[in-house]
Amino acid sequence: RVALPVFASDALSSVAYAPDEILITLSLAGLAGYAWDWRIALLVALVMLVVIASYRQNVRAYPSGGGDYEVATTNLGPNAGISVASALLVDYVLTVAVSVSSGIQNATAVLPFLDGHEGTAAAVVILVLMALNLRGIRESGTMFAIPTYCFMVAILGMIGYGLFRILVLGEELRVHSAQYGIEPDPEFAAFSGLAMALLLARAFSSGSAALTGIEAISNGVPSFRKPKSRNAATTLALLGACSISMMLGVIALAKLTGLKLVDLGSSHYTLDGQRVDVVERTAIGQLAETVFSGFPIGFYFVVGATMVILFLAANTAFNGFPVLGSILARDGYLPRQLHTRGDRLAFSNGIVVLAVAAALLVLVFQAEVTALIQLYVVGVFVSFTVSQIGMVRHWTRHLAGERDPAARRRMQRARVINAIGLTMTGTVLVIVVVSKFTQGAYLAILAMIAVFGMMKAIRRHYDTVADELALAPGETGELPSRVRAVVLVSQVHKATMRAVYFAKAAAPSTLEAVTVAVDPERTEELMEAWDRLDLDVPLKVIASPYREVTTPLLEYVKTLRSESPRDVVCVYVPEYVVGHWWEQLLHNQSALRLKALLLFSPGVMVTSVPYQLRSSRLARGRRGDQRVRRGHGPVGR
Amino acid sequence: RVALPVFASDALSSVAYAPDEILITLSLAGLAGYAWDWRIALLVALVMLVVIASYRQNVRAYPSGGGDYEVATTNLGPNAGISVASALLVDYVLTVAVSVSSGIQNATAVLPFLDGHEGTAAAVVILVLMALNLRGIRESGTMFAIPTYCFMVAILGMIGYGLFRILVLGEELRVHSAQYGIEPDPEFAAFSGLAMALLLARAFSSGSAALTGIEAISNGVPSFRKPKSRNAATTLALLGACSISMMLGVIALAKLTGLKLVDLGSSHYTLDGQRVDVVERTAIGQLAETVFSGFPIGFYFVVGATMVILFLAANTAFNGFPVLGSILARDGYLPRQLHTRGDRLAFSNGIVVLAVAAALLVLVFQAEVTALIQLYVVGVFVSFTVSQIGMVRHWTRHLAGERDPAARRRMQRARVINAIGLTMTGTVLVIVVVSKFTQGAYLAILAMIAVFGMMKAIRRHYDTVADELALAPGETGELPSRVRAVVLVSQVHKATMRAVYFAKAAAPSTLEAVTVAVDPERTEELMEAWDRLDLDVPLKVIASPYREVTTPLLEYVKTLRSESPRDVVCVYVPEYVVGHWWEQLLHNQSALRLKALLLFSPGVMVTSVPYQLRSSRLARGRRGDQRVRRGHGPVGR
Ligand SMILES: [K+]
Ligand SMILES: [K+]
Ligand SMILES: [K+]
Ligand SMILES: [K+]
Ligand SMILES: [K+]
Ligand SMILES: [K+]
Structure with a gap:
């Protein structure tokens, strides 16, 4: 039995919003777009398979848990390292912002008075998480594992029971939004040619949000039981299997129940040809309500477990951000106050920085998941891509010094896997940036460039000071006379x-x-x-x-x-x-x-x-x- | 020719809101209330006459400009002194808040887009004034005298021209609000007995806002030309004459043109028996529009001059508050950072404290003059009253040591004047507190008590520290050995x-x-x-x-x-x-x-x-x- 580590919640929780984003993006083309939903989901699943296979190579090669920053720095030099670090720092902030926003979205299904105050509510949750982490919550694996298992049970149970009712019992389950038509965004109404390609690319990019969280796992190898690398690799495979089946299951169930989701800014629900302005719940919320019709406890369990795992996912960033910050501060790229030498104060600084940044973000974006996702995916795929470049270089470097044929074969195979991963994540990164640029991807890129520049400047300052203070050999200074x-x-x-x-x-x-x-x-x-x-x-x-x-x-x-x-x-x-x-x-x-x-x-x-x-x-x-x-x-x- | 000093703007600008407050309060009783407006105005004018006569004694007796704080401390002891000081500190904050709010109210007549954003606009103006004062605007007398003369010319000119058109040319001038009836506040609809007395008391209290600003003049004696006391006394008399004629003129013109003003919270305009929700301009705005009908430059001049003098009046507090703060800090009642010993930094601290307090106030009260006036009048009359008690004591004390019969006669006459002033201001203070208590007077009283307590506590702290640090006679301490x-x-x-x-x-x-x-x-x-x-x-x-x-x-x-x-x-x-x-x-x-x-x-x-x-x-x-x-x-x- 392999214990699910704390940060599994980050990777798994993406199921709570990735299917929604696919459906929302496709709704821009009206009902016709929904013909593509399962193909997009399959494509995302394929990318996820490849990325997971690639990351299994990462955790085997770098069991110390330095993660993508270590991989990039070792193999590609400091500039690549801090590029990844910039991407990861932005990524942590967005993990908090997106997860909490999605959590609030789910909570609104149960607590309708939150409606209209999502930004404030999300900011409050972030500050509560900050306070808990400043006090130092004890990270007992069990405490975190239970909600994770609950979430898996809830979602897989819902999918299984739903499919059972539809396929075996032959019931006709229809979600509430099944009755609506969709009035498409005029820009995509024709749904042909270049516009269609762009729309499908956007839907795929949005769906790639399902991969967010995988990048965090390679930072967490040290917290696995021994043999660490192996357990981590196994866990990754298991996580991948779960993520993929949950995502495909949700999409399949959505298709079978006629579920629709729109982005009220662009496309709209229609009823008998008239536009209606209703806000429907998340895909999981709608499905849970329908699958467990007449059994409200099931509905509450699914929505509650989803909300809890999303907040847990946000919480993992509160563990990861200060660790990465401390490593970067140790290397002189961030202020020394973030580097911990055995006390919690440095961690506290990191926790506060993360919370303030994420809270500002949810307030500015009013906790709109669809808007925040655009920024999130960019950061994650930058770190995927640079990390895979680093891994390819890693194997090439090691192959040069390896003579043993068996080891060489193993390395060559690993290099092929990472090269495929690189091709895949690089392609997705290009697709994401191109198809999402105006939707907010540029903001994420600007933020990464700003963080990169700041880290370079800080390092330059520290280097200048160290040079200036260094004693020449034999130099000791001069005793004042009086x-x-x-x-x-x-x-x-x-x-x-x-x-x-x-x-x-x-x-x-x-x-x-x-x-x-x-x-x-x-x-x-x-x-x-x-x-x-x-x-x-x-x-x-x-x-x-x-x-x-x-x-x-x-x-x-x-x-x-x-x-x-x-x-x-x-x-x-x-x-x-x-x-x-x-x-x-x-x-x-x-x-x-x-x-x-x-x-x-x-x-x-x-x-x-x-x-x-x-x-x-x-x-x-x-x-x-x-x-x-x-x-x-x-x-x- | 006696130059109008900088702070004359404070006293004169009260004409911009005092008549409005009388009319608004009387509107609570419906049209019947307006039968009393000129009587109330005359009563306010009488009180102003007496207060001015009293203050002429103050500036003669205390030419150093310590103002009411000095008068009260010298004659009645430190507790009376800091009572007055508390009242004056609160008064300065309200001078800024009320003047700027009223200025914005006038500005809205010309810049309608400010409508609905008065609080924010007022806060911005306060911050601009703060910035100007932090940079240290040069207080050239002329620069400040010109707008003051303009205001006097504008208001007296408007009154004169208006009366000329009505009384000499026999034109029938009607302001826009003349067409309305008034739906009274149900509480005062009967308009009889106790309710009526209370309403008239409230209207009189509101009208007493016309006296605000007089208290600031006795603090400013040092800035007069020599002979200071005499010039100050003359200026006071002139100011009083101007204030009274402007106020009575505005009220008279309002009566002749059928002007009405309501507080939309309680009473309402009606047209043909139906309630109409229109917001009419200030009395001066309405009168200027009517008197200068067909001559819009006249209207703009009156409204503009009123706005400018109100902002100038607010600015006087930025000069007065830091001076009083410095004196109080010197005496150990406020933090030493406010005591200036030759540099501007202490003044800057005072300026920032004043601006922040006033900005908060206008934001909380949304720059509603009618609401802020209630607090303002209380602070002003507390300092009037305590100051007059001090003056009566002053003359009694000096009479005890005086033998010269001519001097004794002069002092006795002065004491009678101050005693009348005391009786009058004390009575008004009681009326104000009783009739306005629930309208906000209690807030002003609470604020004064809080400031008083704070000043006592600060002084106690400084005394404790001084006692602890004092060397006993012959004590020098002990030389450490190593x-x-x-x-x-x-x-x-x-x-x-x-x-x-x-x-x-x-x-x-x-x-x-x-x-x-x-x-x-x-x-x-x-x-x-x-x-x-x-x-x-x-x-x-x-x-x-x-x-x-x-x-x-x-x-x-x-x-x-x-x-x-x-x-x-x-x-x-x-x-x-x-x-x-x-x-x-x-x-x-x-x-x-x-x-x-x-x-x-x-x-x-x-x-x-x-x-x-x-x-x-x-x-x-x-x-x-x-x-x-x-x-x-x-x-x-
Ligand atoms: K995932
Ligand atoms: K993440
Ligand atoms: K995630
Ligand atoms: K006045
Ligand atoms: K004043
Ligand atoms: K005033």
Whole structure:
């Protein structure tokens, strides 16, 4: 028995929308289009067979789970790698957007009040998934396997029972939408020649959504039981078999029950020749209602299982995206905050980025599955294609060094499989891009190019910094000759005194207190108070013609440095620490700003001398442990 | 010739909405209500006369421009002072909200596409005003005086020409709304007894909106030419005369032309007994159209001048709010960020706070003048009343110390005037609160209480901190015995080396480098690299069972301290400085977090040792001067 891993839900759940998209696209040509539905479905099934066969080679060759990014980088170099990575990052966002939108579409069958608020509802579900993943839901395989099995049982059961009723019992099952005719989109009404070819290409592209999710499996090999590659390959085969039979079953049942679906933007239902504006449910919803007529629990089970597996599919992206993000951050293509070194914070960043992007997408597209699918399919087929190119190169490379005839034969056979896969996915990619370009494919391509450019720029920045910071062999730098200490003073109180004494304890070469004369009266008071203290530290008053603090201080520090450039200036800033962020807001942020500006001055270091006020000690007692326990990435990087 | 100062627009612009509010309120009782309109207007004019006479005493006694806050604080103590201040802060927000909303209402007469989007349009205007004020528009008196004179010319000209046509030429001028009847609010339909009294009180309260803006003048005394008090008093008298004649003129003309205005929420226009749902323009818009019939330029001039002066009136609040905020911050009642010591940044904070509050208000109330007026009048009359109480106390106090009979007589006369003002404004305040409570007055009162509480809490916080930080006489603190230096190391590069050498130059009692072992491989590499450097600084590797950085480091520093509590631990953090905020984002923020957490540990100081990367030097060259030139408040406060 091979356990269905967590991410199987991604691949299987595509059955919930791929048949719908075929039927909706064909409806553009009116009823005549539906003559082609099973041929398109068979073609999609064929492509799926080939892709699955190809991916079985992938998981065998790359059991470490680096997935398509690893395959492309190893075999085709970093640019190909980050091309695939761009496609996959976009793909993860769309997996969430499409799955949740489709889930909401199914939920609307049971909860009609969602109607008209799909975008908001989808965004809410995404934020809930984000919250669950931020809290860290335990990914027990069983918990995720049960809904997956339920979905398979539900769909295959529905198909079986439906076919049984129709073929064996000879009942005539008709779905509600069977009564309608279809008013086609005028553009495709003639249904001949080039327009027809384009329409069939579009329908096939939409149906290719059935393959989405397969690309995620090769990233997940490490979570299989041993022997990993083998189990993964077996699972892939099983998944493929299930996906194909479910998809063909749904299409067959749809055909037998006269099911129709339209895209209200272009084609319309008609009744007795009159246009009617009704919104019919998803194919699965309509079929479940008809097959289980008089047995509503069956209907609820099918629709519920579909909704749950779609949300699960969205959830797999919340696992995959941060992992890929972490790998890309490790390689310097994404900000280091996404690279995890043993704590959840980096993962949290990835989870939030994914959720925000997906939520924006569903809000903008109002959770319309048909619109989002166009973007989704492009991303998935880009990664399929580049990955297959990589696999062909992989086998060619290994064949060059292999002498054993048996191994060579095995490799040659694998190369043929991947080459067929490449031809197939490449062709589909071209079809998808050409037939879908104006429907949104261009958006997906733009997004991938943007992500690609961003990753290149980030890597360039990191490389520049590393070069600049690298020590030449034997280079260690230069010991400054003296330390000149400056304590910033604005008032005489305990925090100031602490800073003065801490500075004194460090025994600098010179030590002085410095204040900026902004308000003559207060400066006078300060000077008197300082004299009364009778310290052996002189107080220097800096004039400020424009009543500012920052500029005169920066200028003064610069002067100190220019007097003897090998010296280091150490600026001591008295700070007080309060317990709440809102208390901190009540204190002038100018110390923070001054510190930030001093960091731009060469040869200056800035020392914060904190004075912990009572409220900070209380806060530390209250939250200290918890805050401190949240670990973090490397320091100074 | 007395120049009309900038803020005259605030007081004068009230003519744009006060008559409308009287007419709208009276419409609740149907046509019968309109029998009272001129009586209500006369009553409002009387109150305005008294208030102006009272305020002439204020500006004479307090020429420094502290305004009502100063008067109340000096004479009645801090609680009265911040009560007035709360009222004034709320009042500034409502000045912006009401003036801009009324301006948009007038603009809709010329730009009908704004209809239905008033809230958004008003918010946009507020944000534009914010942007202009953030950039610092030059407040040339002339630039602001011209629209004010235009408005006066427009309104008085319209009234004069209208009266001339009616009374001298004997023409029968009828506005468009003259043809309608009014279906009253059922609640007031009977129009007798208590309901009538309440309705008249409400109409009078609404009309009191004509007085809004007078309270702002006493804050503006310093901007008058010398002799300031005298010029201010004269201007007040002139303003009062203008306001009263404009208001009475508008009401008279409205009566003569049969003008009607309804609040579509309660009462309705009728035509031949049938309810009609038309939205009529503002009183000034309707009158201008009728008076200048056949002469559209006159109409555009009146409506345009009204719109401009209303936006100018809103703009005065952008000058007044930050000044009052700065004074309150100086006294510790608002965050110090609002207290300006010679730079514009504090003003900018005030401008943004005001704009955001006003924009939210117009969005929530959809820029409905009638709804916003209810809140506005309450705030204004609270400050009137408290200010007059303060003035009565002021004269009583001064009379006690005055011997000169002539001066005593003058003071006694002034006290009588202020006492009359107090009686009058106090009575109106009670009427306003009682008659308007459910219409929104309670919201204004709640807002004032909230602002009051916030200011008390802020002051309490500042006092607590000051007490805690105060040095006892002779107290200076305690010199730590030794400094133990710790340099944080995550990689061996130039930034690290600089930190080590800077720390060395400070000649601490002990010096060690410290790293946290998160990744065994990288730790091994780091240790080897460190050995190769051959420094006389030991590298200490801290184990991290949970692969975190922060907790083990904090624990380690704590241990160092507990070994010898009189020592100070100085943690050196190597940092590199990049030029752009987005570059900074690409570097791990954990150093920042660690520094923030170390500030909570007693006896620890944190030294940032910056390494300026090339991009930071470029950025400094590009922006340095400009950034540095923006001065700031006190340091460490
Ligand atoms: K699939
Ligand atoms: K996917
Ligand atoms: K999928
Ligand atoms: K006024
Ligand atoms: K005002
Ligand atoms: K006003």
